[in-house]
Amino acid sequence: MVLTEIFNENSNSTFFKEGPLAQIQDLVNVWSVVILLSLGLIYFALDAFLQRRQSSVKSPPGPTCAKIPFSPVLVWHEFRGNRRLYIHSLHERYGDAVRIGYNEYSFASVTAVSTIYMRNDKVELEKSSFYSLFELYGVKTSFSTLGNKEPYTNSKIVKEGALAVIQNRADAFIRQVEEKDGYMDVYWQSQLTSVARNTCIVMHWIAQLGRQNGTHSFESEQDKNIMREMSYHDSLKSQLVHFHAPTFLAGYLEQILPHRPNPLADAFVKNACQPPESGSSATNASYSLLHHLETREKFHPGNMPAEIMDHLAAGVDTTGDALCFLMYLLSLPQNQSVQDELRIQLKNKDAGVTYMDAVISEGLRCFPPIPMSQPRVVPSEGIIIGGYDIPGESIVGVQAWSLHRNPKNFEDPDEFRPERWLRANKECKSAYLAFGTGNRRCKGKYLAMEEMKCLLRKIYFELSTSIDSRWTTHVEDMQMADQIIASRPKGQKCLLRFKLADTVGSRLLDTVKGKLPSTVEGGVKSRQEKRLEVYKLEYRPQKEDDKDGLMSVGGTISRSSIV
Known part of the structure; x- marks a missing residue:
């Protein structure tokens, strides 16, 4: 009975009107759409997963405290006058790229120097608001x-x-x-x-x-x-207050x-x-x-x-x-x-x-x-520095102290x-x-x-x-x-x-002892005499038995009062 009803309901269908091949084609079309949609969903899910995974891998490493908003640890080191050494210690621990603050990254590689400061193929990164500290008389100078x-x-x-x-x-x-x-x-x-x-x-x-x-x-x-x-x-603390402290x-x-x-x-x-x-x-x-x-x-x-x-x-x-x-x-x-x-x-x-x-x-x-560091601002679209994905509006920089002390460079x-x-x-x-x-x-x-x-x-x-x-x-x-x-x-x-210097002293000592000529010809002083006059040489043997006045045993030569 049921089969008869099903048969009757579908007796007017395309399957029966056009034969089994047409039905198979319809099924293939339906399943094709389902498969494509499923593959699309799988692709986007996998892509999102990989992006999240790559983000954790491609973001420069750093201490946990660097993820805290307002970067309190970094600011503390700045107020202590210890920022440079703190960042350098992070480079020694984490490598050429390190996250040093909530939205700040430091680099110590030649590649980073080129990307941040010398982008020949693109517009160079702009200085950060840190440089406002160097305004004078309310005026932005060429440096600020x-x-x-x-x-x-x-x-x-x-x-x-x-x-x-x-x-x-x-x-x-x-x-x-x-x-x-x-x-x-x-x-x-x-x-x-x-x-x-x-x-x-x-x-x-x-x-x-x-x-x-x-x-x-x-x-x-x-x-x-x-x-x-x-x-x-010592203007370190007072100037940093303008940059970090809340207005009130x-x-x-x-x-x-x-x-x-x-x-x-x-x-x-x-x-x-x-x-x-x-x-x-x-x-x-x-x-x-x-x-x-x-x-x-x-x-x-x-x-x-x-x-x-x-x-x-x-x-x-x-x-x-x-x-x-x-x-x-x-x-x-x-x-x-x-x-x-x-x-x-x-x-x-x-x-x-x-x-x-x-x-x-x-x-x-x-x-x-x-x-x-000489800080720069990353453009809104972000940037890749040394293989790391750096988010837009982040602060990046290279400090010469760490770059110059990187054994990869020197x-x-x-x-x-x-x-x-x-x-x-x-x-x-x-x-x-x-x-x-x-x-x-x-x-x-x-x-x-x-x-x-x-x-x-x-x-x-x-x-x-x-x-x-x-x-x-x-x-x-x-x-x-x-x-x-x-x-x-x-x-x-x-x-x-x-x-x-000893070598010069020995040469001048020879002049003093008459081993070089020091005559006046035509009323013009010789080169040696001019030199002696310039240096105002005084030969002073320090011991009675040091008649030769050798500097090795205490004799001294002075230019004016240099001893």
């Missing part, structure tokens, strides 16, 4: 501007006039060595050198030969006070935390930006930043003080500290051979320049002027070894981040290099340096202390002893 376009460059100011200023300041440094009996706090003196050089180059006035706006930090007490303001401040707390915390007082420097800069007095023929030197800003189209005059102060602070906080760290490295007992080699190579003009470049590069590798990274740069390959050079890279790299690189070369040449051509024996805390004092993005020696001192 967040865009990725290359700001104006001041690299062209390395011209004859600027080089003359650098030479002058290097000579003044040597005079200070003589006046201090060969013992000097190089941290203090290198800061003075940088302040004096920076102000002359940035704000030099031709008509006044640099005296109106360029400081003479070796002679003027007021200029020394300006240097103290700019070099001995920032005002209160700002009142109880130390500030970076710059009344003298502010007055100095604002006065320098005033136009010359009526009737004055003074103009800004063509190589100076002030002249560059005045002649630059679309540059608002009201922004000039901020730009000038920005460049002054940048030069003092970086070049001065870099010189200090480098001279400290050269003065360590284990590095005396580097001094000797540098002195020998300086006799050969071409080789001397090459080896000096290597010495400076190695010093900046060990103690980069900007050792910490063999024996903790050793001071200038020779590595004489045979450095492309990969090694790509891992060098002392001056940054990309469009927003340091624009004062060439000035800084010229200053360091000039001063080192003046010193190590004929002098040697060593650690002052009375300075027993030098290892601790010369640890890097973080200051927002730059750094300085923890003890803010570097006590070195300067003396004539």
